[in-house]
Amino acid sequence: MAKPKTPKPAVFDDPNYLTGVVDLLGVLCYGEISACERLAEDAKMAPDLKTKVEIAAMATAEFGHFTKLRDRLVELDVDPYEAMKPFTATFERFHKQTAPADYLEGLVKAYVGDGLASDFYREIAAYLDENTRELVLDTLSGTGHSKFVIEQVRGAIRENPRVGGRLALWGRRLMGEALSQAQRVIAEHDALSSVLVGSVDRPGMDLAGIGRMFTRITEAHTKRMEKLGLAA
Amino acid sequence: MAKPKTPKPAVFDDPNYLTGVVDLLGVLCYGEISACERLAEDAKMAPDLKTKVEIAAMATAEFGHFTKLRDRLVELDVDPYEAMKPFTATFERFHKQTAPADYLEGLVKAYVGDGLASDFYREIAAYLDENTRELVLDTLSGTGHSKFVIEQVRGAIRENPRVGGRLALWGRRLMGEALSQAQRVIAEHDALSSVLVGSVDRPGMDLAGIGRMFTRITEAHTKRMEKLGLAA
Numbered sequence A, B: 001m002a003k004p005k006t007p008k009p010a011v012f013d014d015p016n017y018l019t020g021v022v023d024l025l026g027v028l029c030y031g032e033i034s035a036c037e038r039l040a041e042d043a044k045m046a047p048d049l050k051t052k053v054e055i056a057a058m059a060t061a062e063f064g065h066f067t068k069l070r071d072r073l074v075e076l077d078v079d080p081y082e083a084m085k086p087f088t089a090t091f092e093r094f095h096k097q098t099a100p101a102d103y104l105e106g107l108v109k110a111y112v113g114d115g116l117a118s119d120f121y122r123e124i125a126a127y128l129d130e131n132t133r134e135l136v137l138d139t140l141s142g143t144g145h146s147k148f149v150i151e152q153v154r155g156a157i158r159e160n161p162r163v164g165g166r167l168a169l170w171g172r173r174l175m176g177e178a179l180s181q182a183q184r185v186i187a188e189h190d191a192l193s194s195v196l197v198g199s200v201d202r203p204g205m206d207l208a209g210i211g212r213m214f215t216r217i218t219e220a221h222t223k224r225m226e227k228l229g230l231a232a
Helices: A016-043 A049-073 A080-097 A103-125 A129-137 A146-159 A162-188 A192-196 A207-227 B013-042 B049-075 B079-096 B103-125 B130-141 B146-159 B164-187 B190-197 B206-226
Strands: none
Touching: A016 A049, A016 A080, A016 A103, A016 A129, A016 A192, A016 B013, A016 B049, A049 A080, A049 A129, A049 A207, A049 B013, A049 B049, A049 B079, A049 B206, A080 A162, A080 B049, A103 A129, A103 A146, A103 A162, A103 A207, A146 A162, A162 A192, A162 A207, A162 B164, A192 B049, B013 B049, B013 B079, B013 B103, B013 B130, B049 B079, B049 B103, B049 B130, B079 B164, B103 B146, B103 B206, B146 B164, B164 B190, B164 B206
């Protein structure tokens, strides 16, 4: 028996909204699979098997998120690989600009990246129909490995305080790259940004609201860096 | 609340049996994590994102098996990473000798390797206590991606029949390497082989039985190669 489809709410009658949601799911989806891929790559730099396994567990969690998002795109009668295509270059660029030099940089990247993505999509979720919102929030429930990352990073700084300075700079670079890529994605995808700013029937954020959103995201980033024992 | 432990059956009072089971779980466990790692690496050679995702799904399934085996070792009050250590060199050697040249070789390796491992551990399972047997059989339930591999390999051969000859040779090499590493593991780990051959209280296989087991495994391999459209 075929799995029953999630019903499409009326809001999908607005073709612009549908395009925006497909873009959003596409960008999330490719973000997860590329994060999974990069973590699998970073795992190779792990100093021991146990750490490698923890990083692989994070990669596996990202893959689980990916499959949920992909399956929803299929439910929306969209080819998920087509939906992801417009965003592949962005992520490849981001990952190329932020290739970790060692496993600690890899862990900080996963932690900071997951956090930023999570904050950003949570903000957007408020403007989505209920089904899509639930899926997005569920996907962002986190890979549940923050504790491991915090312990590893704090431990490494205790052993060698200079590591803290290097990783703090690294965190700033990650934040800068992420923001610049996010802005580019929004600028290049009108339907996606219209999910955020709304339409006549669907009120969204105004420009001042978008400004405040970025302030909130930046503040949350600072707190995350502090948890790692790093200056933001 | 702590998770209730699986009870240790009386057979574990035999320290040699316990050592053998820990060895068995250790070798299975490292086999899964190294298969996961190699698949993640092979995924990079995929010709498109969809194929890459299918290979990543196989890697994720191996990781799921790994965590079950690791958790059982923890339940047995054994450091899983110590239990895996004696077998890392074997798998690294195997993977070094059988590095796929392209994603098709990677798929055949995953399919043939999973199949061989599955057959071999299923044979051993008959000589295990019930709890360990269930875990081992559960772990070997397969990654459920055979259909994808069969389609890909048959499709590639249809497009270019010469691929069939190359992959058939590759399958033979994989089989040879796997058997030679398996023999080495058994020769080097007395407790592990005694799980198979038994003790006074626990009857096992005799030499003729072991011979017949290898015949069965070789026959199953031949059938698997045929399913891929390859001569064994």
